[in-house]
Amino acid sequence: MGVHDAPGWLLPAFSRSVVGAGGTASPEEIRRTGEDLLDRWSQTGRHFHNVKHLVEVLAHVDELDEEVHEPDLVRLAAWYHGVVFDSAERKAYANQGGEDEAASARLAREQLTALGVPEHRAQRVGELVSALVRHAPNRKDLDCAVLCDADLAMLAAEPQRYKAYLHDVRSEYAHLPLEDYVRARTRILRKLLARPSLFVSPLAQGWEEPARQNVAAELQRLEKELGRLEAARAADDASDTPGQDDERGTGSPPVVDAPQPTSPR
DSSP states (O other): OOTTTSOTTHHHHHHHHHHHTTOOSOHHHHHHHHHHHHHHHTOTTOSSSSHHHHHHHHHHHHHTGGGOSSHHHHHHHHHHTTOSBOOOHHHHHHHTSSBOHHHHHHHHHHHHHHTTOOHHHHHHHHHHHHGGGTTOOOTTOHHHHHHHHHHHGGGGSOHHHHHHHHHHHHHHTTTSOHHHHHHHHHHHHHHHHHSSOSOOSGGGGGGHHHHHHHHHHHHHHHHHHHHHHHHHHHHHHHHTSOOHHHHHOTTSOOOOOOOOOOOOO
């Protein structure tokens, strides 16, 4: 999906949200900003965190919008929540994932202010985006809770869709060694299952059980895979352990037993 094959309603929806948030820029300026965002969401290497994901998050926000106080700000936060993305090894490890929420929040504040959105409202969008770093919203902040829940809603997908999601996420980090990826993923899954609840907003509570089933099943599979990977690595390490001949080095002469003295007759 790119700018030209995104759903036809997507850019007009962005424009409505900007205007609803108080934006005063011309329709052309707002549209250009929306196109810039879609270009970013469509960058090469974004196998899961792409325009399709953006559309799904916006759809989930709509499912929960009865609980939202400022829907335009929440929708704008969805547009910006993962717009800055780089799954390169160094940045992926530094940010604990490819999504750079701090940079995305800065971009939101800069672009929305430039479009005439009042500064305090642009700041609020940035705060909502930044909250996704931990996905632990204040339960009293329903706008933040809805955004976090919408972003995690994929965890509750039907099994086949969840399987496709796992494939896409792994594709984004295909450059990482498999064992490193599996270890990182299992840590994430364990933290998720340790939470009292995955979803905070009342209307999202129906996602809790299927999400936990998906996450638990994935964790069980990855723990088995990690065991196999560790066993294979241990076997490789054992086979590479240097023996006596190896300790001599390639330039050393072979060791020959010294002749023993013979007994006198």
